[in-house]
Amino acid sequence: MRTEWRSLILHALGVTVFTLVAPASAQVHPLAPEKAFRFSARALDPHTVEARFIIADGYYLYRDKLHFAVEPAASGLVTPSLPKGKMKEDQFFGRMETYRGNLIVNLTLPGTTPGQKVVVQAESQGCADLGICYPPNTQRVTVPLPAAGSAPTPQDDAPRKQWFK
């Protein structure tokens, strides 16, 4: 019984403190960009890497601000073909193409050696429906390439690992 009262008081204290420090205006609380636009990459074979963005609900990326690079340069990344997004009419910039939900882009690397590691870099810029935009954001992932003839590496655990960040 006593333990329950204590936790209740602590809980009430927490709520009180939070209310006192919370800003006076109705503020928006957007996700950090790495959480709004979760980037991961895995090898499908020694010359193909699947790059993936898991875009949170209520967030979107601009197609024309999406750029990929792979290190080392000898990997020879072929300019990837991007999937079709949704068209949006913008007063200033005209027709804009955006992505929501899961975005998958296959990266072709003719110059890689089976078994080597590559670093995939994704630059993206997006906004949230709640009314904010992020500056361009760069995310990098190291991808081990399989030896010749082996199966694609399994889907990365990345989202789960980031819970504790």
Next chain:
Amino acid sequence: MGTAALLALAGGVALAVWDQSPRDAAALLSLSLPDTSGRQQSLAQWRGKVVVVNFWATWCVPCREEMPEFVKIQRELGPKGLQFVGIAVDQVEKVEQFASELNLNYPALIGGYAAIELSKTLGNEVSALPFTIVISRKGTVARTQLGAFDATKLRSTIDSLL
């Protein structure tokens, strides 16, 4: 004894939080950034006015959408000592183009990512835009707003400081 300690803690915390002194906008007001003509403009030149610093970019739709209202408020309250200052995280040409389309009546300065980093220290944790800071004549932060600034709330904040 446990309960008494907890109540004392609650009282102490409440007192500490209530006693928050207003944040100093000194770092922001000592910024010097180029305008679209390339001329360096020091924000310190507007000390003593009610300064509304708005971080924006042409690639940020919600930013563009709220600016016509800023132009209106500047026109009405400028003579009473209000000064909007826009800091664009953007290319000069795009800023110039949009500023002329809008008949912008307040300075549009060009800030790089260092400027956005500065906004982090004022509460913009995810470095997003638009981010607006209202500074009192004494140089303290009266209010910050992440996302579009509701016109009524903005006007009442400014009115209370003029």
